[in-house]
Amino acid sequence: MQTTTLSFDNMHNHGQLFANMLRARHSTFIERKNWDLPNTEGMEFDQYDTPQSRWVCVHEMGKVLAGVRLTPTHAKCGVYSYMVRDAQRGLLDTIPSNLLYDDAPIEPHIWDASRIFVAKDVPTTIRRRVQMSLMSEMVGAARAHGATILLGLLPTPVQRLGTRVGIDMEAGGPLLQIGGVDHRCFFVSMATKMH
Numbered sequence: 397m398q399t400t401t402l403s404f405d406n407m408h409n410h411g412q413l414f415a416n417m418l419r420a421r422h423s424t425f426i427e428r429k430n431w432d433l434p435n436t437e438g439m440e441f442d443q444y445d446t447p448q449s450r451w452v453c454v455h456e457m458g459k460v461l462a463g464v465r466l467t468p469t470h471a472k473c474g475v476y477s478y479m480v481r482d483a484q485r486g487l488l489d490t491i492p493s494n495l496l497y498d499d500a501p502i503e504p505h506i507w508d509a510s511r512i513f514v515a516k517d518v519p520t521t522i523r524r525r526v527q528m529s530l531m532s533e534m535v536g537a538a539r540a541h542g543a544t545i546l547l548g549l550l551p552t553p554v555q556r557l558g559t560r561v562g563i564d565m566e567a568g569g570p571l572l573q574i575g576g577v578d579h580r581c582f583f584v585s586m587a588t589k590m591h
Contacts, residue, residue: 397456397522399529401537404447413460415439417453420460424513429575432490443476444510450541452533454526461522462530464512466538469547470502478508480549480581495549495581496569507538509548509584531561535586546584551577558584 400410407414418439425431426440433440445451448471454462467478476482481500483491518526538546547568558565569581 397454397461397526397529399452399454399533401533401540402451402453403449412458413453413455414451416455416458417451417460417463418445420463420515421511421513424515425511428516429577431575443473444471444479444508446471446473448473450537452530452537454529454533460515461518461526462514464530464534465510466534466541466543466546467508467510468504468541468543469500469506469508470504477502479510480508480547483549491549491574492572494570495572498568501547503545505543506545506547507541507543509534509538509546509550512548512550512554527557528561531557531563535563539586544586546586547581548584549574549579549581552580555582558582 400413402410402414418441422435422438422440426433426435434442444465444467449465449467452464452466453460469478469481471478475487480495482488483495484493484500486493514523514526555565564585565582566585567580568583572579
């Protein structure tokens with residue numbers, strides 16, 4: 397099992413990994429969760445998959461087991477910035493605008509974590525190891541770009557996983573039902589993990 401952080405700058409070094417990650421997102425969010433998202437040729441993508449983002453993938457022999465997208469909160473592409481802020485601004489039909497208690501931040505040290513998933517067919521015998529690898533690489537990749545805080549609209553069980561790996565997570569908004577699953581915006585402090 398490997399964990400890789402992809403960018404537009406390095407994805408050519410990793411063969412089909414980026415496309416396979418988009419296929420795994422399609423399987424997770426469109427096929428399994430029935431979310432209405434942009435897709436083509438079995439790959440899910442959206443307006444936040446730009447050169448400003450990074451994608452963390454846990455993979456084995458070309459198969460993507462888990463992933464997450466990281467985008468700086470000061471990112472901008474046309475009218476879009478990052479998912480949580482754009483939802484708050486009413487630009488996204490599928491996410492309620494009341495997802496945060498305060499205004500969405502625009503700071504170079506705060507990055508948005510979105511599209512987090514673990515593939516459905518990951519065996520329970522390695523699922524926790526896959527989750528731990530994903531969280532560890534996510535923190536490392538964000539820190540490598542100067543982030544001290546992650547913000548994400550995440551399924552609420554992620555908070556338990558964060559506690560297990562020693563990551564401090566604070567609720568940043570109310571509990572929301574998205575696709576029949578409890579979600580909440582969390583601020584993930586990485587300051588205690590900085591060396």
